[in-house]
Amino acid sequence: MIRVLLVDDHPVVRSGVRGMLDGEPDIAVVGEAGSAAEALAAVLAAGPDVVLMDLRMPGGDGADATARVLAEAPGTRVLVLTTYDTDTDILRAVEAGAIGYLLKDASRADLLGAIRSASRGETVLAPAVATRLLHQVRQPAPTPLSARELDVLRLVARGQSNVDIARSLFISEATVKTHLLRTFAKLGVSDRTAAVTTAIAAGLLESPRRGPD
Known part of the structure; x- marks a missing residue:
């Protein structure tokens, strides 16, 4: 059973995601948190395998919360689920240790697949996010100046x-x-x-x- 914690400041979003996950024989939602500040306490209390982490929340952002969660519970997989896909947001989340980055327009099938992949330690990236990361990697380094x-x-x-x-x-x-x-x-x-x-x-x-x- 894959234990999942939902971290998002919008109750309606948490309810919608919970509804998408309910009924899956191998996935159980074990807790929720409404802010970045609540995320670490919820992780320590619920012991999830996968955390679905929003990025923009009151009381701190998801990248900072991800780093804190992984420092205290290194076996946890953090999967970002957000509406934001800027280079800065993506890089901060990846650098904080997130195993994946999904956008909230993902289909139910994509979300379920991402959770299962994340639980196995596999990196999961939305196609648009993967393209941005590849673009960053492929940027040519400046020619050294004399x-x-x-x-x-x-x-x-x-x-x-x-x-x-x-x-x-x-x-x-x-x-x-x-x-x-x-x-x-x-x-x-x-x-x-x-x-x-x-x-x-x-x-x-x-x-x-x-x-x-």
């Missing part, structure tokens, strides 16, 4: 103009522009702000410290 291109970008990050950068590095303003154009091409961006942001996100550049040099 030492001089990084020098220029660091000064851009500090708010210096092309003229100021040329003076600081003892090069011409035209050379600064050339370095910036090459940097834009390597990072796949079209302006100075995006170049700095992308380089920081890729770990090529540290966040600038404001204040005197």
Whole structure:
């Protein structure tokens, strides 16, 4: 018997999901929680095999609740069931340890199959979610910048103009522009702000410290 806990802040949603699961010979709903704050206590009290976890709830979100649940009950499988499919939501849930990610427009057959797969430790992803994750994985890494291109970008990050950068590095303003154009091409961006942001996100550049040099 697969023991399932429902975590969602909408009672009508919990009731609807319970109705979908009732009658299945191998699945039993053993408890419910109406918020992220209640989720951990409910898991410890009910000892479910699978938790159906909503993401957006009062008192904390489902990703944080997932991490707390798995820290206290590592054998539990958390299956996210939500209406949200943004890259940020998906990645946070996966990084928190969720074994699967389903959208609330899933069919009854898909939901039942996902619960059974999750209980066996198998990853379950809605097709749209799987596509987004693959897109993230396949994003090409930025081409490494040369030492001089990084020098220029660091000064851009500090708010210096092309003229100021040329003076600081003892090069011409035209050379600064050339370095910036090459940097834009390597990072796949079209302006100075995006170049700095992308380089920081890729770990090529540290966040600038404001204040005197």
